[in-house]
Amino acid sequence: MPKPTTFTKSSSVSTNLRRAALTGAAALAAVLALAGPAAAHxxxxxxxxxxxxxxxxxxxxxxxxxxxxxxxxxxxxxxxxxxxxxxxxxxxxxxxxxxxxxxxxxxxxxxxxxxxxxxxxxxxxxxxxxxxxxxxxxxxxxxxxxxxxxxxxxxxxxxxxxxxxxxLKAAAPGATPIAPSPSASPTPSPTPSAEATSTATTAAGAGEKSAAKKDDDGSSTGLLVGGAIAAVLVLGGGAWWLTKRRASATGG
The missing domain is CATH 2.60.40.2230 (Uncharacterised protein YcnI-like PF07987, DUF1775)
Structure with missing residues (x-):
């Protein structure tokens, strides 16, 4: 007849030690996994x-x-x-x-x-x-x-x-950099530049001077024409008076 199995104190301690070792190994593996390099995000x-x-x-x-x-x-x-x-x-x-x-x-x-x-x-x-x-x-x-x-x-x-x-791998033989793409043209500024403003001011001043000169020329021409007409009237009046006087003297 087989003898019943008898568990001693030493065998119980060994079992507990094995379980603790397995638990510790699992925990260490988890820690090492977490401590490893993180995946790229x-x-x-x-x-x-x-x-x-x-x-x-x-x-x-x-x-x-x-x-x-x-x-x-x-x-x-x-x-x-x-x-x-x-x-x-x-x-x-x-x-x-x-x-x-x-x-x-x-x-x-x-x-x-x-x-x-x-x-x-x-x-x-x-x-x-x-x-x-x-x-x-x-x-x-x-x-x-x-x-x-x-x-x-x-x-x-x-x-x-x-x-x-x-x-990157090394460049292929004969490969060279190509010219960069042209950049977009800058958007024109709604505010005129100082140069444009100066040019506009100069043009405006030139226009005003031209207009003033034109007015002066017109006034001078008007004065000359008016003077000529007055001279013609004076000469005409003088000739009429002289003719009338001579006629009166002849009649007398």
């Missing part, structure tokens, strides 16, 4: 990730973090070597459009649903001659909340809010 990809590549399509993804609002717009600061005029919008959320700024562009429109990532494409005329380029990104939600992904790597370490980075 704004990313950039390219169909041709190569320096001096032309007509490149860039895809940007901003991960939704808000639990109560959706994306309304995304602002990007372009790296050196890419002009705002050289960027055009490709695929984007319905109703979204692109507007250029002094240092980049803004893509936005009707607010997306809560939890929906903002994904869009832009076409770049040419990438710069560099090893990597950063696209500092500022995201705005419909409730006014703002997320800034603008930090650049420092001493090889990624910041807490890293800007999207795009690593």
């Amino acid at each position: 704004a990313e950039a990809e390219a169909d041709k990730a190569q320096a001096l590549a032309e007509n490149v399509t860039l895809t940007f993804v901003s991960e939704a973090e808000s639990a109560s609002a959706g994306f309304r717009e995304v602002r990007v600061v372009l790296p050196k070597g890419i002009a705002p005029a050289d960027v055009s919008l490709g695929k984007a959320p319905k109703g979204w459009s692109l507007k250029t700024t002094a240092d980049g562009y803004v893509v936005g429109g009707p607010a997306l649903k809560t939890g929906v990532d903002a994904e869009y494409e832009v076409k770049v005329r040419q990438l710069p001659d560099a090893d990597e380029v950063a696209f500092k990104t500022v995201e705005t939600y419909s409730d006014g909340e703002i997320s800034r992904w603008i930090e650049l790597p420092k001493d090889g370490e990624e910041g807490e809010q890293p800007a999207p980075l795009l690593k």
